[in-house]
Amino acid sequence: MEPSRVGRQTVDAYRKALATAASAAAYAVMARGMARELLPPELRAAARWAASALSARLGMGGRERRTLVVRSQQAGGGVGREENLLFDAARTYLASRLDPRAMHRLGLTLARARDGHGGAGWRRVLFLEPGDSTVDDFEGVRFTWACVEAPSAGGGKKKARKGEPGTGGDRDFVLELSFDAEHTDVAMDRYVPFVMGAAEEVEQRDRELKICMNEGRSWYRVSHHHPATFDTLAMDPELKRSIIADLDLFASRRDHYRRIGKAWKRGYLLYGPPGTGKSSLVAAMANHLRYDLFDLDLAHVHMNTSLQWLLIGMSNRSILVIEDIDCCCDAMSREDGKAPARTGDSGGDDEFGNGNASDSDAPLPPAKSKIKPKSKNDQVPAAEGITLSGLLNFIDGLWSTSGEERIIVFTTNYKDRLDPALLRPGRMDMHVYMGYCGWEAFRTLARNYFLVDDHELFPEIQALLAEVEVTPAAVSEMLLRSDDAGVALRGLKEFLEEKKQQAMPEAKQSEEEAEAGKA
Numbered sequence: 001m002e003p004s005r006v007g008r009q010t011v012d013a014y015r016k017a018l019a020t021a022a023s024a025a026a027y028a029v030m031a032r033g034m035a036r037e038l039l040p041p042e043l044r045a046a047a048r049w050a051a052s053a054l055s056a057r058l059g060m061g062g063r064e065r066r067t068l069v070v071r072s073q074q075a076g077g078g079v080g081r082e083e084n085l086l087f088d089a090a091r092t093y094l095a096s097r098l099d100p101r102a103m104h105r106l107g108l109t110l111a112r113a114r115d116g117h118g119g120a121g122w123r124r125v126l127f128l129e130p131g132d133s134t135v136d137d138f139e140g141v142r143f144t145w146a147c148v149e150a151p152s153a154g155g156g157k158k159k160a161r162k163g164e165p166g167t168g169g170d171r172d173f174v175l176e177l178s179f180d181a182e183h184t185d186v187a188m189d190r191y192v193p194f195v196m197g198a199a200e201e202v203e204q205r206d207r208e209l210k211i212c213m214n215e216g217r218s219w220y221r222v223s224h225h226h227p228a229t230f231d232t233l234a235m236d237p238e239l240k241r242s243i244i245a246d247l248d249l250f251a252s253r254r255d256h257y258r259r260i261g262k263a264w265k266r267g268y269l270l271y272g273p274p275g276t277g278k279s280s281l282v283a284a285m286a287n288h289l290r291y292d293l294f295d296l297d298l299a300h301v302h303m304n305t306s307l308q309w310l311l312i313g314m315s316n317r318s319i320l321v322i323e324d325i326d327c328c329c330d331a332m333s334r335e336d337g338k339a340p341a342r343t344g345d346s347g348g349d350d351e352f353g354n355g356n357a358s359d360s361d362a363p364l365p366p367a368k369s370k371i372k373p374k375s376k377n378d379q380v381p382a383a384e385g386i387t388l389s390g391l392l393n394f395i396d397g398l399w400s401t402s403g404e405e406r407i408i409v410f411t412t413n414y415k416d417r418l419d420p421a422l423l424r425p426g427r428m429d430m431h432v433y434m435g436y437c438g439w440e441a442f443r444t445l446a447r448n449y450f451l452v453d454d455h456e457l458f459p460e461i462q463a464l465l466a467e468v469e470v471t472p473a474a475v476s477e478m479l480l481r482s483d484d485a486g487v488a489l490r491g492l493k494e495f496l497e498e499k500k501q502q503a504m505p506e507a508k509q510s511e512e513e514a515e516a517g518k519a
């Protein structure tokens with residue numbers, strides 16, 4: 001059917017509906033339905049405009065309406081027209097709110113995406129089609145979002161997002177936000193910022209995480225698909241809960257940190273024997289908060305200026321990890337050989353006369369006392385003169401001006417080897433001991449590996465775990481040996497019995513063997 005005939009027919013149908021509609025409300029419902037059913041997309045916007053003009057004339061509700069037009073780009077010609085951040089944010093926000101069960105018509109595309117564990121998957125993207133609208137209630141005010149096709153504000157070169165209606169030529173898609181005029185302040189002061197914030201949250205949640213490793217003065221970035229989460233982490237449940245609560249509180253406290261004038265950062269010191277899950281915990285923290293990881297290897301930082309560049313080059317919402325700090329900066333190997341004596345505030349000169357580095361412009365202060373850099377193998381040099389204390393002061397100073405959320409994590413196998421300056425209050429906010437595999441940690445592993453909550457071998461394993469020091473890594477390794485829970489658990493039981501035997505003093509061993517012989 002040719003477009004002009006379609007147009008005439010639909011306008012006739014539209015007139016008929018107007019004449020027969022008993023009330024303005026009935027008219028509005030019918031007009032919307034008819035527009036959706038009958039009109040080609042290009043006429044829908046005009047019909048919507050006519051309908052709203054008529055409903056205003058008919059005095060529907062008697063309220064003055066206000067409409068904000070949100071274009072993809074700033075209106076006005078000229079070079080350098082900026083993208084309109086609200087347009088992108090509104091699309092993201094609406095995509096997260098649109099409910100396919102509640103709408104007659106919706107745009108849908110599937111985009112390729114990675115799932116949280118690195119596997120390939122699909123990401124669903126919902127969007128409003130031109131001519132359609134949806135409502136959103138906020139603080140008791142009803143806001144209506146509508147997508148309309150409009151002449152381009154200038155070139156229409158904005159690229160479409162994957163699968164969404166794009167723009168091109170002289171047509172553009174515009175989002176209209178309408179509400180009762182009396183709520184203009186709510187819309188401008190609270191609803192629009194709320195939409196921006198909610199969109200940022202969604203993007204943060206959906207984006208692919210990165211792990212970044214230092215290379216000279218810059219970071220080398222790769223996708224981060226570590227499967228560890230707080231669900232898979234085997235550790236004391238109470239400690240796990242307190243870490244999650246601490247992270248959540250931190251992430252929600254932007255205003256708090258601003259008010260008290262402190263850098264929005266939090267420091268965690270993870271310590272414990274090798275194989276107890278310190279690296280897994282860091283990965284779980286990153287996955288929980290959806291933060292990127294910056295794995296700083298101080299052995300490859302040879303100049304203080306490089307360190308400065310690296311820290312400046314970190315993105316917001318990230319975790320800076322320095323592993324095995326006892327290896328890269330051994331504070332006890334100072335020239336005078338004494339442990340630092342002073343404790344107290346973190347301002348002013350620190351124990352090593354590093355000076356107050358909280359001025360963000362200050363270069364990393366050289367340590368007066370020489371700290372011998374030491375790698376795990378005692379052979380890799382670290383940045384000259386860096387002390388952990390100086391490093392922390394420097395980071396504090398640098399980060400305090402950015403106002404961005406950052407977490408710093410130090411890991412070590414030997415807490416007792418650390419510079420006491422690092423351990424004093426206010427330096428590392430939370431000290432987390434990752435210990436040997438206890439009963440609760442084992443149960444988490446058994447659940448992860450075999451989906452079992454109980455087994456006939458559990459009582460024996462529980463008793464053995466109370467006597468034997470074994471890391472979660474070693475237990476995981478035993479559980480991996482078979483897909484059959486019974487076989488794997490029996491293997492673990494034998495392994496624990498053997499460890500128990502090995503740990504026993506010889507006299508006790510022969511005593512037990514004699515007892516066993518008598519029996």
Ligand SMILES: Nc1ncnc2c1ncn2[C@@H]1O[C@H](COP(=O)(O)OP(=O)(O)OP(=O)(O)O)[C@@H](O)[C@H]1O
Pocket residue numbers: 232233234235272273274275276277278279280281413434471472473474476
């Ligand atoms: N607490 C744990 N919960 C779940 N899995 C664990 C845990 N601890 C260790 N594992 C398993 O053992 C492997 C090694 O652990 P991980 O590297 O996290 O230990 P680590 O404490 O960081 O060791 P290191 O001190 O040597 O760096 C992990 O990939 C994981 O499979």
